[in-house]
Amino acid sequence: MKIKSKEIFIFCLLFVLSEACSVKKFIPEDEYLYTGADLELKSEESIQDFKDLKSELEGLMRPEPNNKVLGMYFGLWTHYKGSKEKPGFINRFLKRKFGEEPVYFSEVDPATTEELMVNRLENNGFFYSVASSDVDRDGKFASVAYKVEVSKPYLLRDISVDRDSLEVDKEIIKLMEETILKKGVRFNLSELKSERERIDEELKKIGYYNFNPNYLIFEADTNINEQREFDLFLRFRSDTPSSGIIPYTVNNIRVFPNYSVSEEEDKIDTVTIEGKDFIQGVEVFKPKLLEQYILLEKGERYSPEKSRLTSNRLTSIGNYRFVNLRYEELSDSVTKGNLDADIYLSPMxxxxxxxxxxxxxxxxxxxxxxxxxxxxxxxxxxxxxxxxxxxxxxxxxxxxxxxxxxxxxxxxxxxxxxxxxxxxxxxxxxxxxxxxxxxxxxxxxxxxxxxxxxxxxxxxxxxxxxxxxxxRFVYHEINPISLNLVNLSRTSPEFDEILDNNPFLRRSFEQQFIAGINYTFNYNKLSDRFRTHGIFVGTTLDLAGNGLNLAKSVTGGEPGTFIGLNFAQYSRADVDVRYYLRLNEKHTIATRLFGGAGLPYGNSESLPFVKQFFSGGPNSVRAFRIRGLGPGTYRPEQIDLGSFFDQAGDVRLEGNIEYRFPLVSVLKGALFMDAGNVWLINENEALPGGKFTSNWWNEMAVGAGFGARIDIEFFVIRFDLATPLRVPYLPENERWGNTFEFGSKSWRRENLIFNFAIGYPF
Missing domain, CATH: 2.20.50 (Outer Surface Protein A; domain 2)
Known part of the structure; x- marks a missing residue:
């Protein structure tokens, strides 16, 4: 076999690096470097969640060994080099950025790890399992091989509640009808804990204010037969207080709309509305209006959900710095279970x-x-x-x-x-x-x-x-009355010439009165940075001119005008869908699909200029300048002020994908690709090739690039550099491709597009 010189060079380079990064000489004489552990799991029967169980046991094999890169302990090597008596600037820098403390075998306790594994198996129903380990020492390195023999698991035969005399017993029996602990499930300690917490949560919803999951105990009887079955008994602890197992009722509701330590008590007055006492001196907030935000009702069972929602509603008014809802148990609560609710509101x-x-x-x-x-x-x-x-x-x-x-x-x-x-x-x-x-x-x-x-x-x-x-995720906004009166008060001869060359554009500026209704819907699950799959769906519907047109048809008058002004008549809608795949806390793949269309009709031949779509720029297809795309395959003869107004449309389609990753500190990086364009609904002779057709997919622009972002949590400064990959206004067989002549000044000027913006593009 013939070996190329390039392969020999790579082999030699790796050999030199491995020798240079060798850590053996730094390991103390009485220590071994811990290189990790392996786990062999054996079972006579198939285990349903075998992979999860093995992963759980592997998580107990502590400590974690030092990391290796291409077979080399680079982080450990930088630590050793930077820890010398006179390490030098470079070694100190490498240690600070990449250094790892050494993990020696003296820190490893195989016997304790074996006990932890057996205990974890017992918690999962595998009683009487056996674990062992072997230590392998090789020169200055040591590793551990664990072997675990998993026993046959114990399965649930029956579950029962120990008593049924009190109301709380009956409630628990009713809740146990929906339990996940069914006949045949394997013993699992964490599931028993989750079941107690579920019962606690459900009981609190129906008024059990003082209940605590620790009041409940699951007892397992594993000595019922030889088939490794067990029975479960749910009972209360012997020291459970009586106040913990009775339901509570809200007695008095007191609201302090102007709570402060400086308020004079002798001037405080009380007004009662719907069973709620509003206590304030000078009337700061009208009790009749404030009562509508409070969901608590006198005589009702205590409800944590209503308590939380009441606090949220009072906070969302936007007038209060602090909203504090406190419950006070009355002296007879041990037998009757009564609470007083006090709501303290501190105004801004x-x-x-x-x-x-x-x-x-x-x-x-x-x-x-x-x-x-x-x-x-x-x-x-x-x-x-x-x-x-x-x-x-x-x-x-x-x-x-x-x-x-x-x-x-x-x-x-x-x-x-x-x-x-x-x-x-x-x-x-x-x-x-x-x-x-x-x-x-x-x-x-x-x-x-x-x-x-x-x-x-x-x-x-x-x-x-x-x-x-x-x-938490859904937002609505509707504006049944939305009016805009636009007056083009002065134009320059240069702008008049632009309008004269494009009658559609002139009409879009002449339509000076916009009256209609608009609606916005957002479903947003992007804000939680720990969510693996984040999604956002936003849509806007904008209807204008229909009400005025109907009124004109009834009352008469000059068609298409209102108070002497032409009014716009159109329907416009868009949909914005975003999906984030968070690979981990710092690495994210963000995608977006956007589609929007506006339809002028009636007395309008084009959308008002402010309602038109455009493509290109820092929040669109970044490989093309602002308004540098479309409509369709249209390309202006020269890039000037006229083309800025020409390159807009009634339809916009766009897709984006971006990989976001950290660089240094608050500096983040991104690799991205964008595709999109705009089109016209109606033919415009001034903009040939601009109409939307069934061939729209062949008129999409595509670009790619990389970016840098200064991200300081609440503020983002973004720099993106992109280049076109597909240009829709070129001949069909020439649209794909780019010569990438980075050494050419003219190529860079025409093909490298720099974008500056505040915030992320999507």
């Missing part, structure tokens, strides 16, 4: 002013500083209402814009929000959501925008809607 400061200086990075690649001045008034009408007044000044400039120039923006804005922590409707509605409080939000705002000398835009908006969390 009523008024606050906050100044925010922000660095803003938008999805359209505009970035710059923004100054927000926010005034907040809490509990405005003594019903938990919050009023926010926000004044904004922002300057933005388009970064990574390639040949685009002059695209900057100055924004001035003023917005007022009034939030009611309840449903406000023209008919009285008592909300039924136990998890959280639905909120009503009313907003009025105006904004002035000067876009790079091209045009000035004045926007007036009004919204009325509701939002709430149905549970």
């Amino acid at each position: 400061n009523k008024r606050s002013v906050r100044v925010e200086l922000q660095g803003v990075s938008k999805s359209n690649n505009f970035a710059g500083p923004a100054l927000n001045l926010i005034y907040r008034n809490r509990n405005l009408f003594h019903g938990g209402e919050t009023m926010n007044l926000t004044a904004k000044f922002a300057y933005e400039n388009q970064i990574a814009g390639g040949q685009l120039s002059g695209l900057n923006s100055i924004e001035l804005g003023l917005k007022a929000d009034l939030i009611f922590p309840r449903v406000v409707f023209f008919l009285p509605i008592k909300e039924k959501f136990s998890y959280s409080v639905p909120k009503t939000k009313m907003s009025l705002g105006t904004e002035y925008q000067n876009r790079g000398g091209l045009y000035r835009l004045n926007t007036f908006s009004a919204n009325y809607g509701y939002y709430w969390n149905a549970n």
Whole structure:
């Protein structure tokens, strides 16, 4: 067999590294380096969860040996080198970053490990199992080989509750009908513990305030026959207190809406609403409104679920710094089981002013500083209402814009929000959501925008809607009234020329009044970083112009206008699905699929410009510049200000995958691939090739790259560098491929796209 010189070089390199990283010479004379242990598991009968059982026993083989990389103890070697009397800077650095303390055989106790294995087997029903071990010493190294003979397991024959005279006994007997401890299951100590905890949880739900799982004992009788069967008996401990086995009822409910140590007792007054006492001096919160947030009822059994939800609802009002629900046992509780519930509410400061200086990075690649001045008034009408007044000044400039120039923006804005922590409707509605409080939000705002000398835009908006969390993962928001009045007050000759060249674009700016309804739904399981499989599903539905069109058809008047302005008429929807596979705490594969479409109809031939989709940029297909894709296979003759407005569409499809991993400290890395494009619903002569067709899949752009992120938990600065792999506006047989001429300056300028953004892309 012919051996190539390259293979000889690799062999020699590995040999030199192994010799260089040898740790034998550093091991003390009276020690052996522990190299690990093996486990041989034997059983005369098949074991259903054999792999899990073996893995559990292997977890008892302590300590863990030092790690090896390519057969070498690199971490241990760096420790030894860095521990010398004069190690030098490099060795100290390597020890600090990669060093591992040596694990010697003197730290290993095979006899104790054997006892632990036998005990663990007994806990799993394998009584009378046998464990042994052999030590293998080889030079300066030592290892252990464990052998375990697993006995035939004990299986459950029958289970019974020792008594049935008290109410709690009857409840336990009823709960045991749903137990996982069925005839034929193997003895398992952890399952017995879980069963006690289940009974405790269920009993607390029906009022057993003082119950504790430690009051219960499972006794096993293994001497009933020779078939290795056992009977289980569930009973109470002899020292179980009587207060632990009686149900509790809520007697008095006292609420302190303005709790503080400085409140004067002689000025405190009590108002009773629906059996609840509201105790306060000056009325801080109207008792009739506050009562709606409290789910506890006088005379009902104690419920930990209602207690938790009541605290959540009171906290979600947004007016209280602390919410403290305490239960006090009455003197007769030993026999009757009565509780008083006291709810202490500590308000936040009523008024606050906050100044925010922000660095803003938008999805359209505009970035710059923004100054927000926010005034907040809490509990405005003594019903938990919050009023926010926000004044904004922002300057933005388009970064990574390639040949685009002059695209900057100055924004001035003023917005007022009034939030009611309840449903406000023209008919009285008592909300039924136990998890959280639905909120009503009313907003009025105006904004002035000067876009790079091209045009000035004045926007007036009004919204009325509701939002709430149905549970920990589900969020809803609906705005039955959503109004936007857009006035293009001044345009430059340059922008007029852009509009003249694209009638569709002109019409999208002319549609100046948007009135409709929108709904948002989010299902989010991404926030838990310890969850292996995280998923997010978000969808938005936006309908505009239908109500106005219906009113016009009834009342008459000029079609397609309202108060003298053309109004937009369209339907728009999108779906955003994200899936995270967390390989471990620090490594994640994140994916996203996005689909959105808008359909103009009636008196509209195109979507309003602010409602159109675009592709490319830091939160989209990162290998293409902002608005650098589409629609379809359209490619502008030159990249200028006109193309910035042209490259948008009514349909957007996109897919992304990203592998995220740590680099150093707060610096994270990523490898990613993106695909997507936008299309038009209707044909536009100014944008040939832009219409959505059945051949859409052949018009997708694909790009890939790598990124670096400074992630300090609550703030992420992101840098991504990407290059195209598939370009949809090239001829069909030339769309795939890239020459990757990294040495060429012109290639780098055209094919390496740098993206800067705040936050993760998805």
